[in-house]
Amino acid sequence: MAVPRAKSAIDKIRPHMIGAADTTISPAAIHLNSNESVYGPSPHAAAAARAAVAGIERYLEDPDAALAPAIARRFGLQADLITIGQGSDDLLARLARAYLGPGTELMRSVNGYLKVPNYAYANDAALISVPDDNFKPSVDRMIAAISERTRIIYIASPENPAGTYLSGVELRRLHAAMPNDALLVIDSAYEEYVDAPDYEPAHKLVEESGNVVMCRTFSKIFGLAGARVGWAYGPDDVIDTLRRIALTFPVASPSAAAAIAALEDHAHTSFVRSANLGSRTWLTSELEGLGLQVVPSQANFVLVKFPNPEKTAEAADAALRARGISVRRFASPAFHDFIRITIGRPEELRACVAVISSFLIGDG
Secondary structure: OOOOOOOHHHHHOOOOEEOOOOOOOOOOOEEOOOOOOOOOOOHHHHHHHHHHHHHOOOOOOOHHHHHHHHHHHHHOOOHHHEEEEOHHHHHHHHHHHHHOOOOOEEEEEOOOOOOHHHHHHOOOOEEEEEOOEOOEOOHHHHHHHOOOOEEEEEEEOOOOOOOOOOOHHHHHHHHHOOOOOOEEEEEOOOHHHOOOOOOOOOHHHHHHOOOEEEEEEOOOOOOOHHHOOEEEEOOHHHHHHHHHOOOOOOOOHHHHHHHHHHHHOHHHHHHHHHHHHHHHHHHHHHHHHOOOEEEOOOOOEEEEEOOOOOOOHHHHHHHHHHOOEEOEEEOOHHHOOEEEEEOOOHHHHHHHHHHHHHHHHOOO
């Protein structure tokens, strides 16, 4: 008997993260796996969310009108070029749905955000995965791979799960080589953590171009991962397209209230940024002192390689989980020897390093 069949390419979609296989281990007490902010949201944001629950029986009719002016004020942007979504993943999925289809291509760096291939598969588009340079996107190779079928070039800067980035000069060189009918999508989820002097905020290229869109989120430095609020900044026609294909009521009113309050608390985000930088520097130094290889990161996590085949990343992950510490491993073969560690509180990172040290010398 015939049954409805989804698009055949959807069968290519596989989980990209490796979960804990041993269900007998007790739940983790220290979560260093999903790049949330361990410092949580601004107290003002939490209070605003609680207050908004009083009106939760009502839809939030127009999240753009509620949130875009506050985002524009915080970052010095044009409010009419901003639209809101359920986290940046929602907006990335909408961009793919609007601009991809049979006979088109989505290009990405091969070891960039590992969910991106799903956007191509779900829309019957071809996926072009371009080799990188030690987890950093290769602008030269990406330029060489551009074809008449290229419709989206996706770049996360900083990248996840490696934490690498492209300088402003490199990103502009990639954009200059693109055809006008292709869209450069810059995922800037971790931009607030960057301290590299040659990094250029993505909104500058958006404002100078007709084919660049930037996606941002409240899930990272603002500490609102559970609220699911993201936003896009781009040309009029791109933003109009994203609005047309959005869900009718895409954001919950408590989430919007929390996001607006978070934007106004500059002191909280400054503290989180400073704490993250100090802890990232400390953790990198400690892990390298243990003989491990750490990919230089501009985000709130580090990617760590275990080069000794007798002390593998998989075994290190198991040792950490046995001590109640959750980190992240990935299904892609390129990350077989790696774990990713979110920058936690200092005491959490000390506990993590202690377990890894014990594991490496054979005591754990």
